[in-house]
Amino acid sequence: MANGISFRLAAQPLAAGGVEDGMAAAPASLASPCDLDAQLMVRVGMGDSASFNLLLERHRTPVVHFLYRMVQNRAIAEDLAQEVFLRVYRSRAGYQPSAKFTTWLFRIATNLAFNWVRDEKNRRQQRSIEGDEAGMRARQIGDGRPSVERVLVDEVKLQEVRDAIAQLPEKQRAAVLMHKYEEMEYSQIAKVLGLSESAVKSLLFRAYENLRARLAHYAG
Amino acid sequence: MNGDQTRRCPLLVEENAGLLLDYCARRLDADTRRALERHMAVCPECARFRDSQMALWRALDEWDSSPVSRRFDDELSRRIARDPLWMRAGAWIADVSWAPAVPALAAAALWIFLLQPAPNPESAAAPDSMEAEQVELVLEDLDMLRQIPL
Numbered sequence: 081m082a083n084g085i086s087f088r089l090a091a092q093p094l095a096a097g098g099v100e101d102g103m104a105a106a107p108a109s110l111a112s113p114c115d116l117d118a119q120l121m122v123r124v125g126m127g128d129s130a131s132f133n134l135l136l137e138r139h140r141t142p143v144v145h146f147l148y149r150m151v152q153n154r155a156i157a158e159d160l161a162q163e164v165f166l167r168v169y170r171s172r173a174g175y176q177p178s179a180k181f182t183t184w185l186f187r188i189a190t191n192l193a194f195n196w197v198r199d200e201k202n203r204r205q206q207r208s209i210e211g212d213e214a215g216m217r218a219r220q221i222g223d224g225r226p227s228v229e230r231v232l233v234d235e236v237k238l239q240e241v242r243d244a245i246a247q248l249p250e251k252q253r254a255a256v257l258m259h260k261y262e263e264m265e266y267s268q269i270a271k272v273l274g275l276s277e278s279a280v281k282s283l284l285f286r287a288y289e290n291l292r293a294r295l296a297h298y299a300g
Numbered sequence: 301m302n303g304d305q306t307r308r309c310p311l312l313v314e315e316n317a318g319l320l321l322d323y324c325a326r327r328l329d330a331d332t333r334r335a336l337e338r339h340m341a342v343c344p345e346c347a348r349f350r351d352s353q354m355a356l357w358r359a360l361d362e363w364d365s366s367p368v369s370r371r372f373d374d375e376l377s378r379r380i381a382r383d384p385l386w387m388r389a390g391a392w393i394a395d396v397s398w399a400p401a402v403p404a405l406a407a408a409a410l411w412i413f414l415l416q417p418a419p420n421p422e423s424a425a426a427p428d429s430m431e432a433e434q435v436e437l438v439l440e441d442l443d444m445l446r447q448i449p450l
Contacts, residue, residue, distance in 0.1 A: 140372065145365040158369060162376045169380055170438045171445075179448035187444050241363050259325070260360055266318075271448050281318045288321060291360075292352050298359045 117181035125172040132172075136165060139182070142262055143189050149257045150193040151200075152246055160196060164189045179271065186262075186272045190254050197250050237298075244294040251275075252287035259284055310336070311345050320346060324353040383434070 117138065123131035143164055148157035167188055245253055251273060258264040258272065270280045310316040322328050323336050340346045 136373065136376070141368055144368045144372070148365055149363070154366070154369070158372055158375075161368075162372070162379055165376055166379050166383065167437060167441050170383070170434065171441045174438065174442045176445070179445060183448050184441075184445045187448065188441055191444070237359065238362055241359055245360075245363075260357075261365075274447070278315075281321075284321060285317055288353060288356065292356050295356055295359050296352075298355050 115177065115180055117185075118177035121168070121172065121175050121181055122177060124169070125175050132169060135168070135181075139185060140165075143185065146186065146257055146262060147189055147193055149245065149261065150190075150253060151196055152242055156196065160192050161189070163192055180268065183268050183271045186258065186264075186268075187274075190272055193254065194250050240295060244291050247294065248287055248290055252283055252290065255280060255283050256287045256291070309339070309343055309346060311349060320349050320353065324350060324357050 117135060120131040120135050124135065140161070144157055144161045147160045147164075148154060151157055151160065164185065168185065245256065248256065254273065255269055258269045259266075264272075266277050266280050266284075269275075269284075270277045273280065273283075275283065308316065310319045319328070319332070319336055323333060328336065336346075340350055
């Protein structure tokens with residue numbers, strides 16, 4: 081590849097031993113020994129493209145899934161996820177492992193998702209003014225190609241879940257997705273969203289309250 | 301959750317309300333879980349909350365996500381290759397503390413601005429503005445990293 085960077089999809093297992101061996105050569109003063117990702121990122125900054133491949137391997141799927149659930153469109157989610165990794169790559173030389181790598185990664189992803197959601201809201205308002213109802217349905221219809229989820233689960237129920245989450249205010253939505261699907265700790269969600277831990281707990285409590293009300297017919 | 305907390309209903313004590321969410325998310329340690337279960341056995345409000353939240357949890361579980369497309373990495377690779385400034389400069393710009401140089405850079409920019417001929421509308425300056433935008437984005441991203449509390 082022209083730029084010397086090539087990526088592969090997750091078919092091959094991580095060469096864990098190799099990574100750990102490689103980490104031994106990383107400057108110990110820079111990265112927390114617990115955060116392999118931060119160490120990998122430091123190595124990316126030193127020009128090691130294989131470490132970027134590993135970071136991508138480790139975080140591609142969670143980032144794409146998080147963004148997919150935020151924007152509810154596969155193509156847009158993948159486009160935004162590529163932007164996340166591109167921005168991580170651009171920042172490689174200036175990167176300092178001062179915080180957990182995944183917190184920073186999800187902060188970039190969340191900001192991009194928030195911007196997209198706001199832009200989309202404006203676009204939908206504009207389309208609504210212009211009477212373009214077909215355009216309004218485009219996001220909910222999704223990509224138009226059948227996916228595994230659609231054949232495996234009850235279509236109606238899934239759509240209701242998606243709609244209920246889509247109707248949450250954006251911070252509540254991001255918090256629920258990180259809590260429920262990414263299984264992040266409150267403290268990490270707080271750092272991603274720039275809130276206190278207690279504010280995140282309140283945010284989640286309200287978000288789940290909203291979801292329970294909207295999906296009340298599934299209770300009991 | 302100690303005995304005192306157990307006696308106080310989580311739904312009535314704001315700081316304990318999250319315990320019920322944590323219970324449904326299976327994030328409680330064994331002792332706290334058992335204490336909460338004892339409480340829920342005698343508190344119909346909390347038991348109702350638990351049932352309703354567990355039902356929501358199961359509904360949310362329905363939303364699985366399909367795999368990432370196989371084109372993802374190739375497309376990212378192409379985007380990185382199309383990023384000439386960063387491939388050339390290795391993002392060194394972001395590594396430098398620019399604060400001391402800001403006055404000199406501002407003066408230089410002003411000087412260049414004053415000396416340059418009137419812009420020709422046909423020669424679009426899109427690549428330069430894109431590169432400037434990329435620099436700005438990198439600095440913003442790194443700033444975000446610095447803002448994350450330890």
